[in-house]
Amino acid sequence: MEYLLFIGITLATFITMEGVTWCTHKFVMHGFLWYLHEDHHQPRYQNILEKNDAFFVIFAIPSIALFYFGLEPVLNFKFFIGLGILLYGIAYFLVHDVLIHQRFKWFKNTKNKYLIGLRKAHKIHHKHLGKEHGECFGMLFVPKKYFSM
Template sequence: MSIAAGILLFFLTVIGMEAFAYAAHRWVMHGFGWFLHESHHRARHGNWELNDLYAAIFAVPSFVLLLGGMQLGWWPGFAWIGAGIAAYGAIYFGFHDVIVHKRIPTRYLPKSKYMKRIVQAHRLHHVVETKEGNVSFGFLVAPKPEDLKAELKQRSRAGVRAPVKPRALKSQTTESWAFGE
């Protein structure tokens, strides 16, 4: 396989992973896999939550494809696909765990319209504590926050956590930040 074809396959995999992540988030994590994902919609106590097991689960195909494509004599394209899955995982970690949930302290503040949009869409997703009634399941592609707010309002805010009076700007709840309250 040529390098150019491999790089193309890599980027197509990264792009395709957004569709996979959307489907997995909407129908697995908010479906039969809620028993793990529910911990992510609750306050975290400590460094880890049950939802973190999804990172290990989704890393397995990447690892197997990289191993097969590079060491076991499988079609070389599998290595590029495995690398694309791993790259999406790294992008996801940086966006979701570092930027949005601040699991690693950073001074980064979203400034571009795109980053503000996807951060706010993800925070709007988290204002719902229940398995049903959520909005915005993607990670790198998100609807406009205004559309998400309208959708939540149309549902009479079913499942939305109760607002908490903020002590300081830094400690505002997701809902107060997301709804501009």
């Protein structure tokens, strides 16, 4: 029965990460750490890596720490919080960097309405080249209107 609790903790963390990502994107990336995120809003990448990629490392640190402390003295809930963060990070990479920005040409021709809606919402987010007047700060949960456009 304990495994159901751990699965629940992992799923709850994954879902919570969408809110954490929204807040971080709006108030940190478009706020005091704009200098790291700014190059991501430029029309095209000049390099394979952007300063914005530092956020992958920033989000990985708590996940790694939770894995470490979640193994001592025995496997505990911290490990599964770290797992939820890791799984969200993988989903973020696949959706944001692969599907939306096509930094890797793996899913170029999707016809899935949900994924097309995600792309549209993110395109609206990127129409603002500056940090002000942003919209659509989430990643997996976007307003319904982008699925019917």
